[in-house]
Amino acid sequence: xxxVAGIELKxxxxxxxxxxxxxxxxxxxxxLILPGSLKKSMEDKxxxxxxxFWPTDSDRGPVVATEGGRLAYLRYDSLxxxxxxxxxxxxxPTYTTAVDSGTAESGTNNTLTDLDKNWTTNVHATNGRxxxxxxxxxxxxxxxxxxxxATILTVASNWSVNPGATSTYEISGSIATHNYDLAxxxxxxxxxxxxxxxxxxxxATSLKLSDMIIKGSTGGGPLEINFKGxxxxxxxxxxxxxxxxxxxxxxxxxxxxxxxxQGVMRLNAQGGSALDTxxxxxxxxxxxTSSRKLKGVYGAGGSFDNIDEPTNDGTPExxxxxxxxxxxxxxxxxxxxxxxxxxxxxxxxxxxxxxxSSYRKxxxxxxxLKYANVxxxxxxxxxxxxxxxxxxxxxxxxSGMTGITKxxxxxxxxxxxxDPLQAGN
Numbered sequence: 001x002x003x004v005a006g007i008e009l010k011x012x013x014x015x016x017x018x019x020x021x022x023x024x025x026x027x028x029x030x031x032l033i034l035p036g037s038l039k040k041s042m043e044d045k046x047x048x049x050x051x052x053f054w055p056t057d058s059d060r061g062p063v064v065a066t067e068g069g070r071l072a073y074l075r076y077d078s079l080x081x082x083x084x085x086x087x088x089x090x091x092x093p094t095y096t097t098a099v100d101s102g103t104a105e106s107g108t109n110n111t112l113t114d115l116d117k118n119w120t121t122n123v124h125a126t127n128g129r130x131x132x133x134x135x136x137x138x139x140x141x142x143x144x145x146x147x148x149x150a151t152i153l154t155v156a157s158n159w160s161v162n163p164g165a166t167s168t169y170e171i172s173g174s175i176a177t178h179n180y181d182l183a184x185x186x187x188x189x190x191x192x193x194x195x196x197x198x199x200x201x202x203x204a205t206s207l208k209l210s211d212m213i214i215k216g217s218t219g220g221g222p223l224e225i226n227f228k229g230x231x232x233x234x235x236x237x238x239x240x241x242x243x244x245x246x247x248x249x250x251x252x253x254x255x256x257x258x259x260x261x262q263g264v265m266r267l268n269a270q271g272g273s274a275l276d277t278x279x280x281x282x283x284x285x286x287x288x289t290s291s292r293k294l295k296g297v298y299g300a301g302g303s304f305d306n307i308d309e310p311t312n313d314g315t316p317e318x319x320x321x322x323x324x325x326x327x328x329x330x331x332x333x334x335x336x337x338x339x340x341x342x343x344x345x346x347x348x349x350x351x352x353x354x355x356x357s358s359y360r361k362x363x364x365x366x367x368x369l370k371y372a373n374v375x376x377x378x379x380x381x382x383x384x385x386x387x388x389x390x391x392x393x394x395x396x397x398x399s400g401m402t403g404i405t406k407x408x409x410x411x412x413x414x415x416x417x418x419d420p421l422q423a424g425n
Contacts, residue, residue, distance in 0.1 A: 006035060010196040012241075012249045013081055015420065019309040020232045020301065022205045022240040023192045030251035031078055034224075037068035038195065038204060040234035062298050062305045065231035067193065067207055074214060074223040076351045076360035077414040078253035080178060082227055084420040085191050086209040086290070087410065088183025092132045092142045092419055096175035096358045099129060107138070107163035110424075112153045114169075124148045129172050130417035130425070131155065136166030142419040145171070157424025172417030175358045182406040185312055186292070189421060193231075194241040196249075201241045206232040208310045210294040214364070215287040218325075222257035223349070230296055232306050252416065256351050258362055263349045270342035270368055274400025285323040286347070288364065288391075288408070292316045318391035318407040320345075320366060327376045327383035336371040343369040343389070344398045354415060361413040367404050368394040 011033045012025035043061035072079065084090045102114045112131060124131075124145040131153055132142040141163075143155035153171075163169070183189075186208060193204035209229040216223035265283065266275040293314030301308025335341040344367050351360035369389040376385050391407040398404075418425035 004198045008198050009033075010246070010249070012194045012196075012246070014192045014194075015081060015085075015423075015425075016190040016192050016206050017423075019190060019206045020303070020306065022203055022238055024240050024245055024248075025192065025194045026245075026248040027250045028252040030249045031082070032072065032075075032251065032254060034071040034073065036070040038066075038070070038193065038202065038231075038234060039068055040065045040231075060305075063233050063307075065204065065234045067204065067209075067227060067229050067231060070227045072225055074216075074225040074258045074362075075253055076256045076258060076362060076412060077416055078251065079225065080412065080414070080416055081191065081420040082209065083212070083225075083410060083412070084178075084180055085186075085189055086212040086227065086292075087180040088186045088189055089181040090178060090419050090421045091181075092140055093130075093172070093176035093178050093417060095132070095170055095172050095417065096177065096413070097173040097356065098170040099124070099127075099173045101134075101168070101170045103136075103165075104163045104167040104169060105165055107159065107167065109158040109162065110143075110155050112155070112163050112167070112169065113151055114153075115151050118150050119148050121149060122147055124153065124171060128417075131169055131171050132419075133163050134168045134170060136168055137161060137164040138167055142417075142422055143424040144418055155424055174415045174417070175354050175356075175413065176415070176417045177361075177411060177413045178416070178419075180410045180412070181404075182290075182316075182318075182408070186294070187309070187311065190309065192241070194238075194246065194249075196243070196246045200236050201238055201243060201246060203235050203238040203241050204231040204233075205235065205238075206309070208294055208296075210310070211289075211291045213287065213289045215285070216258075216260040216263075217285040218260055220260060222259055230294065230307065230310050232296075253414075256360055258349045258351065262351060263347055265345065265347045267343055267345040267369075270344045270394070270398050272344075272399070275344065275346055281322075282324070283322040284325040285321070287321040288318070289321075290316070290318045290391075290407070319372065320369065320389045320391050322387045322389075324385040324387070325382070327385045332371070332374045332385065332387055333376075336374040339370075341371065344401065345369060346401075354413075358413065361411075363409075363411040365401050365404050365409045365411070366391050366407065367398050367401050368392040368407070
């Protein structure tokens with residue numbers, strides 16, 4: 001073997017179930033990435049006892065494992081799991097064009113029966129479809145369909161609550177909208193990361209995402225997204241993710257990057273009317289940084305050398321930076337000086353057509369912005385204006401942002417019909 005080049009590295013992520021236990025990556029778990037820094041360290045503690053001029057032994061300290069910056073181009077599809085694992089709340093997707101719907105007669109651990117149907121055998125399984133319980137018993141659950149008869153759907157994982165005679169449902173088409181909201185904690189939400197290094201698999205057994213950064217600029221082409229977070233361990237000899245098992249990894253999406261030029265950004269007073277065309281702004285750069293203070297401790301999780309599942313350890317922060325290419329008004333300085341001024345903003349990026357009149361889309365909605373800093377650096381050339389906002393929760397959803405009160409919501413419309421935070425998706 002002549003060695004490995006970075007271009008040959010392949011990356012996959014799978015929803016975790018038990019902290020410290022890896023999950024096998026497979027179909028649709030592949031993600032296209034850029035160079036990052038998945039690292040592990042263990043202090044080697046030399047025996048410095050008196051009487052040993054030249055130490056003869058050393059012992060390893062506890063594991064420190066982190067994803068110090070997993071960068072990728074932001075895409076309309078394929079990143080749902082990582083985004084949802086940072087945000088913490090996803091909910092069942094909304095289907096633009098449901099393939100079918102109805103009311104169940106009954107359900108078992110992993111089936112749903114509708115005697116009014118006459119489906120072609122496995123038509124839903126072979127087309128990779130999902131079923132979502134809309135109302136009644138078990139509402140809010142989404143599962144991938146693995147087989148079907150004329151009247152019975154079998155799903156990939158047991159229902160949390162079995163559907164019954166009051167359960168209405170929909171079966172996904174190829175268009176779904178996902179609202180990813182910030183949860184107050186990420187308890188039970190983490191991923192297994194596997195990196196195919198050609199000569200072996202580098203695996204983060206369990207990884208909790210503590211930071212997410214989205215940024216873009218004019219002339220820069222696609223937006224970028226960056227994830228960071230603490231891990232339980234990093235290994236190179238996993239029995240779960242191996243070179244043989246990685247052959248099962250496929251990619252949900254390898255195209256459709258989100259381009260800066262596809263965006264429309266709007267900003268107005270938080271208490272004003274819903275955002276409209278009159279509110280469009282044209283920054284040449286933006287960066288949305290969201291950070292949770294998470295910490296895992298040694299010993300509490302049954303290991304003195306590995307951290308337990310990280311939990312909240314302080315107040316999270318969300319900040320938005322905008323840079324305007326020309327200094328055209330002193331109003332932002334006046335608004336900054338007035339501590340009562342609040343803004344709301346959205347950014348809508350629209351990609352390629354999926355079908356009918358539905359397009360791939362990402363919407364960032366920020367209901368409560370307060371000025372953190374305004375600047376206009378003095379230079380000999382064109383004066384620019386960078387502005388930084390603190391992104392805060394809103395006491396109530398502002399006009400045009402129904403249901404949005406956390407610092408921001410990230411909504412995606414794509415071809416993934418599942419819920420990445422539920423089992424069997």
